[in-house]
Amino acid sequence: MAMSRLLKKKTAYIIIGISIICLILGPLFGLLLDKLTVYERQTQTVQESSTSSIRDAFAQPITLTKDQKLIVEISEFYQNSSVTIKIIAKSVYDLARNLDSAPGGLSGLDFVYSQFGWGSTPAGSTNGATSLSLPSSGIYFYIEFMGDRVGDSLISWPGDYYVIVYGSNSGPPAITTVYFDITIKVDGPGEALSNYLILIGALILIIYVMAVLISVLKANYLR
Amino acid sequence: MGNERKRSIIEMLPMMDKERATKFLIYGFIVAIIFGTILMISKSIADNAYSWFLLESQQNDMNYMAGLYGYNDYIVKAERADLIYRWMEYQVVIVGNVARIGVNIGMFFIAIAFLSFALNDKFDEKARRIYLVLAGLILFVIIFTVFFSQISVQIS
Numbered sequence: 001m002a003m004s005r006l007l008k009k010k011t012a013y014i015i016i017g018i019s020i021i022c023l024i025l026g027p028l029f030g031l032l033l034d035k036l037t038v039y040e041r042q043t044q045t046v047q048e049s050s051t052s053s054i055r056d057a058f059a060q061p062i063t064l065t066k067d068q069k070l071i072v073e074i075s076e077f078y079q080n081s082s083v084t085i086k087i088i089a090k091s092v093y094d095l096a097r098n099l100d101s102a103p104g105g106l107s108g109l110d111f112v113y114s115q116f117g118w119g120s121t122p123a124g125s126t127n128g129a130t131s132l133s134l135p136s137s138g139i140y141f142y143i144e145f146m147g148d149r150v151g152d153s154l155i156s157w158p159g160d161y162y163v164i165v166y167g168s169n170s171g172p173p174a175i176t177t178v179y180f181d182i183t184i185k186v187d188g189p190g191e192a193l194s195n196y197l198i199l200i201g202a203l204i205l206i207i208y209v210m211a212v213l214i215s216v217l218k219a220n221y222l223r
Numbered sequence: 224m225g226n227e228r229k230r231s232i233i234e235m236l237p238m239m240d241k242e243r244a245t246k247f248l249i250y251g252f253i254v255a256i257i258f259g260t261i262l263m264i265s266k267s268i269a270d271n272a273y274s275w276f277l278l279e280s281q282q283n284d285m286n287y288m289a290g291l292y293g294y295n296d297y298i299v300k301a302e303r304a305d306l307i308y309r310w311m312e313y314q315v316v317i318v319g320n321v322a323r324i325g326v327n328i329g330m331f332f333i334a335i336a337f338l339s340f341a342l343n344d345k346f347d348e349k350a351r352r353i354y355l356v357l358a359g360l361i362l363f364v365i366i367f368t369v370f371f372s373q374i375s376v377q378i379s
Contacts (some may be wrong), residue, residue: 069295116290126294144293154295213257217250 007215015208022201030194035071038062039184046083048176050166054096054103057166060184061090064146066158071185072143074165076134078179083167086131087111087145090160103166111145112152126152134180239339248336255329262322265315272311279304327365334361 039060050057062070074085086108088096096106108130115125115138128149132141147157167178239247283304287297337358341351 071293112294114287114290114293116288118288120288122284122287122294122297142290142293144295146295152294153298213254217254 019204026194026197030190033188033190035185036188060163070145073183075140080171093162110149244336244339251332258322258325265318269315276308
């Protein structure tokens with residue numbers, strides 16, 4: 001009785017529909033939720049005083065879970081501005097903030113940055129660093145961070161971190177504003193969600209086809 | 224009760240009327256074709272896995288060069304492509320075995336249908352002989368593919 005219900009047109013539409021929805025939504029979610037933007041600002045500003053006081057520096061708190069990656073895209077195209085980026089542990093940031101330390105004296109954690117180019121190998125165009133200065137080292141950087149690294153490969157150290165940016169303006173003394181562009185992203189649940197939805201969709205379809213086949217055979221021969 | 228039912232199905236199988244035997248034949252073909260198609264698709268996926276892997280790797284390289292993602296994302300995607308490639312090659316073992324059961328069940332239905340035709344005295348003698356030969360041939364294939372793993376029927 002329950003089996004013959006599977007053969008009804010309405011049931012077939014519903015089950016196959018759910019399966020197809022899962023198969024379509026999986027890659028779609030995978031694409032949309034691959035990276036989550038935590039902070040994005042074109043023309044972000046800090047004051048020159050950020051070089052001597054961490055309290056004036058740009059600071060974005062980030063919490064990373066196991067195997068989660070932090071992506072920072074930073075660029076510096078503004079007149080007379082130069083900035084330095086570091087990623088430090090929350091404990092280090094909290095202490096430095098309490099002491100009002102200069103960020104230049106803080107040791108940044110290891111990250112890697114890529115310098116993309118057509119024809120260049122991924123390993124050959126990736127380097128490690130603990131801090132980067134713009135524009136002296138380059139005017140655009142794509143940074144990946146997980147806590148630590150070995151060579152160009154990241155090691156996951158889940159925990160709380162701060163992305164700090166400080167800098168100076170080489171223009172007239174009266175102009176103390178420093179400009180830069182920054183986007184901060186973390187790995188989203190897209191990949192896992194995509195895999196689960198595709199698996200669920202495919203399983204529903206396979207199980208349904210098998211159940212229908214058994215149902216047909218049972219209805220005709222196995223009574 | 225259960226024994227009685229089982230016996231009646233077995234007894235009934237080769238002594239079916241023409242309509243029921245035709246039904247067996249059609250369903251047998253449907254089951255064999257469905258599972259056979261699944262098996263062929265599975266084999267095709269396995270055979271072309273490396274081509275897919277090369278395509279995916281090239282796409283990954285180009286996405287990196289275009290700056291869509293960084294080195295560690297590149298490595299993750301390359302490793303994932305490698306895993307999928309290995310699954311594409313291995314899935315034929317699982318799907319193939321399930322499909323083999325399905326094809327054999329389908330062929331069994333077809334053989335029973337032909338056997339029923341052969342035992343049906345409403346057909347003329349010549350036709351019954353042909354049906355018997357066909358049933359024997361199918362049973363022969365089933366037996367050889369079931370009991371001897373080195374012998375297989377390959378259609379490419």
